[in-house]
Amino acid sequence: MSLLAVENLVKTFGGLRALDGLSVSVDRGELVGVMGPNGAGKSTFFNCVSGVVSPDGGRVLLDGADVTGDSPESLARTGMVRTFQHTRELETMTVRDNVRLAASDQPGERTLPALFRTESMRDREQEVRERADGLVETFELDHLADEYSGSLSGGQRKLLELARVLMLDPNLLLLDEPFAGVNPTLTREIAGRIRALNDEGMTVVVIEHELETLTELVDRLVVLQQGSLLVEGDPETVLSDERVIEAYLGE
Numbered sequence: 161m162s163l164l165a166v167e168n169l170v171k172t173f174g175g176l177r178a179l180d181g182l183s184v185s186v187d188r189g190e191l192v193g194v195m196g197p198n199g200a201g202k203s204t205f206f207n208c209v210s211g212v213v214s215p216d217g218g219r220v221l222l223d224g225a226d227v228t229g230d231s232p233e234s235l236a237r238t239g240m241v242r243t244f245q246h247t248r249e250l251e252t253m254t255v256r257d258n259v260r261l262a263a264s265d266q267p268g269e270r271t272l273p274a275l276f277r278t279e280s281m282r283d284r285e286q287e288v289r290e291r292a293d294g295l296v297e298t299f300e301l302d303h304l305a306d307e308y309s310g311s312l313s314g315g316q317r318k319l320l321e322l323a324r325v326l327m328l329d330p331n332l333l334l335l336d337e338p339f340a341g342v343n344p345t346l347t348r349e350i351a352g353r354i355r356a357l358n359d360e361g362m363t364v365v366v367i368e369h370e371l372e373t374l375t376e377l378v379d380r381l382v383v384l385q386q387g388s389l390l391v392e393g394d395p396e397t398v399l400s401d402e403r404v405i406e407a408y409l410g411e
């Protein structure tokens with residue numbers, strides 16, 4: 161059974177059909193790239209799947225369960241998390257605090273003075289701190305841990321964003337343009353991190369415009385056009401497909 165399946169997804173904005181009967185599925189453990197010309201519906205696909213917007217038709221199935229229209233918080237609890245094209249960290253907070261804050265629940269952190277926290281709350285807070293520090297180190301952001309996130313470069317922000325979503329311990333990770341605005345060195349670094357997560361068993365779906373990096377990274381490519389599936393398959397076959405070439409030439 162697929163880990164993620166969308167069936168006949170439809171999303172309209174006014175008269176525009178951003179998704180027009182899209183059906184795509186992703187198996188557990190896959191690393192899949194999603195490409196397509198501007199406006200093809202890639203972000204809307206992620207938005208519908210991750211509960212950011214509700215589709216007007218069709219279904220989203222997660223591990224066989226119908227999760228259509230479920231909230232992003234509820235989906236994150238089941239293990240699906242996503243990043244956004246524009247990163248969402250708080251610029252006036254340090255890198256370390258941004259990662260810590262991403263943890264799904266930190267009981268008592270903001271509501272109770274330290275004195276009244278139970279031992280289990282303190283244990284949980286300690287666990288969050290250690291996990292966050294571990295991720296900051298793994299992503300080689302430790303030298304920036306106490307800097308404000310606003311001072312990071314575009315590529316460093318993308319790394320921070322990855323560290324933040326990993327705090328939620330996902331089994332399905334949706335990445336929206338993780339290489340946009342990133343220099344070649346950090347692009348290789350981020351691609352390596354994504355590959356390593358997938359090697360450890362995480363299912364990953366990546367939207368990306370930068371086709372060279374994407375095709376080197378993924379096992380399978382899905383190409384959208386005008387809100388539906390144009391072609392899918394292994395990268396080499398997809399990129400030499402006449403329909404794909406035409407879709408990109410026509411951009």
Ligand SMILES: Nc1ncnc2c1ncn2[C@@H]1O[C@H](COP(=O)(O)OP(=O)(O)OP(=O)(O)O)[C@@H](O)[C@H]1O
Pocket residue numbers: 173176177178196197198199200201202203204205
């Ligand atoms: N919130 C919205 N309101 C109105 N129209 C929208 C909205 N979100 C997306 N659209 C439209 O839906 C279509 C698909 O947009 P979407 O962002 O999903 O495409 P995309 O493939 O991700 O494009 P890009 O590569 O440019 O990011 C576009 O025509 C876009 O203008």
